[in-house]
Amino acid sequence: MIELQGVAKTYSGRDGEPVHALGPIDFTIERGSFVSVVGPSGCGKSTLLRLIAGLESPSAGTMTRSGAPLEGPSRDVGIVFQDHVLFPWASVLDNVLLPADVFGMDRAEARERAFRLLELTGLADFAHHMPQMLSGGMKQRAAFCRAMLSDPQLLLLDEPFGALDALTREELSLELSRLWQELARTALLITHDIEEAVLLGDRVVVMSARPGVIRADIPVDLPRPRTIETENHPRFHEIMQTVRAMFFGPGRR
Amino acid sequence: MTARTLSTLVDRATTPIIYILVLAAWELGVRVFQVPTWILPAPTEIWSAAVLWAPELFFNSLVTLRETVFGFALALALSLPLAVTIAFSARARRVIYPIVLALQSVPKVAIAPLVTLWFGINEWPKIVIVVLVCFFPILVNMVTGLESAPRGMLDLMRSMRASEMTIFRRLRMPSALPHLFTGCKVAITFAVIGAVIGEFVAAQEGLGYLILMSTSQSQTPLAFAAIILLTLISIVLFGAIELVERRVVRWTP
Numbered sequence: 001m002i003e004l005q006g007v008a009k010t011y012s013g014r015d016g017e018p019v020h021a022l023g024p025i026d027f028t029i030e031r032g033s034f035v036s037v038v039g040p041s042g043c044g045k046s047t048l049l050r051l052i053a054g055l056e057s058p059s060a061g062t063m064t065r066s067g068a069p070l071e072g073p074s075r076d077v078g079i080v081f082q083d084h085v086l087f088p089w090a091s092v093l094d095n096v097l098l099p100a101d102v103f104g105m106d107r108a109e110a111r112e113r114a115f116r117l118l119e120l121t122g123l124a125d126f127a128h129h130m131p132q133m134l135s136g137g138m139k140q141r142a143a144f145c146r147a148m149l150s151d152p153q154l155l156l157l158d159e160p161f162g163a164l165d166a167l168t169r170e171e172l173s174l175e176l177s178r179l180w181q182e183l184a185r186t187a188l189l190i191t192h193d194i195e196e197a198v199l200l201g202d203r204v205v206v207m208s209a210r211p212g213v214i215r216a217d218i219p220v221d222l223p224r225p226r227t228i229e230t231e232n233h234p235r236f237h238e239i240m241q242t243v244r245a246m247f248f249g250p251g252r253r
Numbered sequence: 254m255t256a257r258t259l260s261t262l263v264d265r266a267t268t269p270i271i272y273i274l275v276l277a278a279w280e281l282g283v284r285v286f287q288v289p290t291w292i293l294p295a296p297t298e299i300w301s302a303a304v305l306w307a308p309e310l311f312f313n314s315l316v317t318l319r320e321t322v323f324g325f326a327l328a329l330a331l332s333l334p335l336a337v338t339i340a341f342s343a344r345a346r347r348v349i350y351p352i353v354l355a356l357q358s359v360p361k362v363a364i365a366p367l368v369t370l371w372f373g374i375n376e377w378p379k380i381v382i383v384v385l386v387c388f389f390p391i392l393v394n395m396v397t398g399l400e401s402a403p404r405g406m407l408d409l410m411r412s413m414r415a416s417e418m419t420i421f422r423r424l425r426m427p428s429a430l431p432h433l434f435t436g437c438k439v440a441i442t443f444a445v446i447g448a449v450i451g452e453f454v455a456a457q458e459g460l461g462y463l464i465l466m467s468t469s470q471s472q473t474p475l476a477f478a479a480i481i482l483l484t485l486i487s488i489v490l491f492g493a494i495e496l497v498e499r500r501v502v503r504w505t506p
C-alpha cells in the first residue's frame with residue numbers, strides 16, 4: 001500500500017541551521033493491515049504521518065502509494081488529526097459531509113453514508129448539533145466519520161486520542177478496532193501510548209528521538225477482534241514489555 | 254419576596270437609578286447655581302427644546318442617518334473585494350497596503366474641506382468622508398479574518414486536495430466572519446462621526462449642520478438635543494450590527 005525507502009526530512013530551523021527531524025527510514029504498510037507507530041514526542045512520528053499524507057515532501061528517499069510515486073495528498077486517504085478540526089460554524093452532519101462537497105460526491109448518497117457512519121459511532125442523535133456541544137470523545141468520533149465518508153483506502157490517525165481522558169481513550173480505541181475490522185481498511189496509527197499501539201496494531205513500529213529512526217518493528221500476534229479481554233491476555237503483556245524495553249532497556253543511549 | 258429576588262431587583266435597578274440621580278443632580282446644579290442656558294441647559298430645558306423642534310430634529314436625523322448608512326454600505330462593498338485580493342496576493346498586499354495605510358494616516362478632518370470642494374455642497378462629500386473613515390477598520394479586520402483559518406483546518410482541506418475556491422468558501426470565509434463584524438462595529442461608530450465632520454464643513458441639512466446653527470445662535474438646548482440624537486443613532490446602528498452578528502455568527506471563534 002505504502003512504501004518508504006531511505007526517506008528523511010530536514011527542516012530549516014529558525015537560525016537557518018537545518019533541523020534533522022526524521023530518518024532515513026525504510027517503512028511499509030501492507031494493504032489491509034493496522035500499523036501502530038509509537039515513540040516519544042519529538043521523534044518525528046507526526047512528520048512521518050504528514051509525509052505519508054502528502055502534506056509534506058521528503059528531503060531524501062522515495063515514497064510510493066499503491067505502486068505509484070507519492071506526490072501530494074490523495075483523496076484515497078482519510079486523516080484523523082489529533083485536534084478534531086471540526087468547523088465550529090457547521091453542524092456535525094455538515095462537518096461529516098465536508099469531503100462530499102470537496103470531492104463533488106453525489107449528495108444523497110453521501111448523506112446516506114454519513115448517517116450510517118454516525119449511527120456506527122453512536123452519533124446519529126447528534127447529527128444536527130453544533131460541534132461545541134459535543135464532548136471531546138464525540139468530536140473525535142465525528143472527525144472519524146468525516147475521514148471515512150469517501151471510503152478511503154488508507155486511514156491515517158495522528159494521535160487521535162491524545163487530547164482525551166484515559167477512560168474515553170480506552171473506549172474509543174476499542175471502538176476504533178471494531179470499526180476498522182468492520183470497514184476492512186488499511187490504517188496507520190501514530191501514538192505515544194504503548195498500550196494503545198499494542199491493543200490496536202498488527203505491528204508496532206517503535207521510533208526513537210533525535211534523529212527520528214525506527215528502532216524496532218514488532219509483530220502483534222494477538223487474536224482479533226480485540227476487546228477489553230485482550231488486555232488480560234498474557235501475550236499482550238509480553239508484547240508491551242518488549243516495546244517498553246525498547247524505550248527503557250539497557251540498550252538505550 | 255425572598256432575599257434573592259430582592260437582590261436581583263436591586264441589581265437590575267442600579268443602572269437606571271444612577272442615571273436618574275445624575276440627571277437630577279444636573280437639573281438641580283443648573284438651577285441652584287443659576288447657570289445660563291446658553292452655557293449649560295438643564296435636562297428639562299433640553300427636553301422642551303426637543304419637543305419644540307421635533308420636526309426639524311427628525312428631518313435632520315434622517316439626513317445624517319442616510320449619509321452614515323449609505324457611506325458605510327459603500328465602504329463595505331469596496332473593502333471586501335480588496336481584502337480578498339490582499340489576502341490572496343502578496344503582490345497586491347505590497348502595492349495596496351501602503352496606500353491604504355497612508356490614506357488612513359491623513360486626518361479626515363483635514364481633508365474634509367477638500368472633499369467638499371471636489372464633490373460640492375450636497376450629500377456626496379459626507380458620504381465620501383464616511384467611506385474614508387469606515388474603509389480601514391473593515392479592510393484590516395477582514396484581511397486578518399481571511400488569514401485566521403487555523404493551520405490544522407487548512408491541512409485538512411489540503412489533505413482532501415480542495416481547490417483554493419473551495420477552501421475560501423468552506424473555510425476562510427466563515428472563519429473571517431467574526432473579524433468582519435468586529436471591523437463593522439468599529440467602523441459604524443466612526444461613520445457617524447465622519448458624517449458630522451462632513452456636515453460641519455458645509456451643509457444645509459443634517460444634525461451636524463443643526464448643531465452648528467443652534468450654537469451660533471446660542472440655542473444651546475437644541476444643540477444638546479441634536480447631540481443626544483447623534484449618540485442614539487450611533488447606538489442603534491451598533492446594536493443593529495450586533496443583532497445581525499448574533500444571527501450569523503453562532504459560534505465562538
